Amino acid sequence: MKEGLAIVLQDLAFSYESQTSPVLRGINLEVSRGEFTVIAGPSGAGKSTLCRTFNNIIPMFYRGNLSGQRFIRGELLDKQPIASIARKVGMVFQDFEQQLFSTNSLLELSFTLENFGMPQPEMKNRMSELLEKFGIASLGSREPFSLSGGEKQKLAIASVMAYKPEILVLDEPTTDLDPESREFVLQSIPKLKDWIETIVIIDHETDQFLDANRICLLRDGNLQYSGTPSALLTQSNLLESNSMAPLDLIQIQEKIHMTPQLLTPADLASRLFNFKMEKIGTPARSSGRPALQVEHLTFQYDEQSGSALDDISFEIFEGEFVGIVGNNGSGKSTLLKHLNGLQLPQSGTVKILNQEVRQWARKSLAQKVALVFQNPDHQIFHTTVREEVEFGPKQFGFPEADTKRLVDLAMETMDLIGVSDRDPFQLSKGERQRVAVASILSVNPDILILDEPTTGLDYRQQKYMMELLRNLHQQGKTIIIVTHAIKLVGEYCDHALLLDRGKKVAEAHPRDLFFGDTVRMKLPPLWALSRLMNGDALTVEEFARELKKM
Known part of the structure; x- marks a missing residue:
């Protein structure tokens, strides 16, 4: 075996105990020590399964038929216990909440260090350093389950990094992070070579691949591609065929017949010196009957924490499609719980x-x-998808014929007919997301509220979910989403609210909100390019339409 290899897989194949068809099919892969590798591909490609073989979670926890050989830093894994591999391979799961169990964040960070017998002074210094690195120093005494999704995700990553494993595996590490936190994590991880030698990230968000040394593309359990980011990310058709989002700036170059290159917004703007942008403008907000009215809403979870919501006022009209954005911990999920009575106002x-x-x-x-x-x-x-979708109409006492009609319609709309008798918890994350949406569609509500509806979904699933919401909006439903994917707000919403530390900072049409002077946040590359060219295009289609040759 060659020297300097962190991970070696030889003819690796695996099928789960309950399944007949293999999830992995003869994978051969070598990852060098010190390398930053991304494993990409559509949902169901086998990405998470592959990485679970790195530390013997497969086959020792998830049982099945495993064949082939696996080496970690030259050692054959074979039947090594998971505990002995933990010092070498640290993993943050896609469902990171499964890893959090302590009563406060400091105990969460210290758990592994105590189990590895680290001296107290060293443990204290390391924990303090990590809390600062991840911007969660103020969360030390907080119970993990009181944190926002993004704060939990940062804590989960920090708790695995605490004991400095030689190989760090991150399964979709930024799914619940706001744009600033996502940028922070993605820029920080490659720079932590003094902490972690080899990094493997599982993801399907293409804008997170740029700093990788190599991308491995998995599809149907096969290793379809292995190469540099520049070779893969400039091929929009290949990305789309594997349910990964093509890069906006590459699509712009393709539309104007440039040879696609990985360029920054500033670099591309300089090459478009003979083009100009025309502004699109914003339609007046349509007003009608208010669907939701919030006045001076204030809410605080406990005396130790600050206000989760602080004197918030706004209204949403019937038939609007509204996006609520803001950094992790800004109060978005807390606000949603007030909009359907799960939380009641303490004031306002x-x-x-x-x-x-x-x-x-x-x-x-x-x-x-x-x-x-x-x-x-x-x-x-x-225990079955159909029972889940039937639950609401039956609880409300709908007539049997109406229940059947609404349930059939909801399941057809969410493409669940083929899995109606399956256990929901045996489905993929994207399928479970669709089950949850179908279970509320079946009661035919006037107002639909969705908290991070595209989290964990690949590009094709995201498009499906958002087009579904657009269709429901066109049918007259009032749609409200909370999301960190501000590009989706720009493409689908007709009104947006920005929260920061419990306060409403601004609200407007997405074009006015994100291209105005009041919002200071990292913009997607396409929007940054639009700004540089004095435009206000929110989508590739708008940009191409408004780009004029001088």
């Missing part, structure tokens, strides 16, 4: 369809306003 008022939230009977309100949680597993509990 919330009116739903012109009626104060406290005056609604809980059952009546649940039929009018439906909420899909950030983690769909928090609201799925039946």
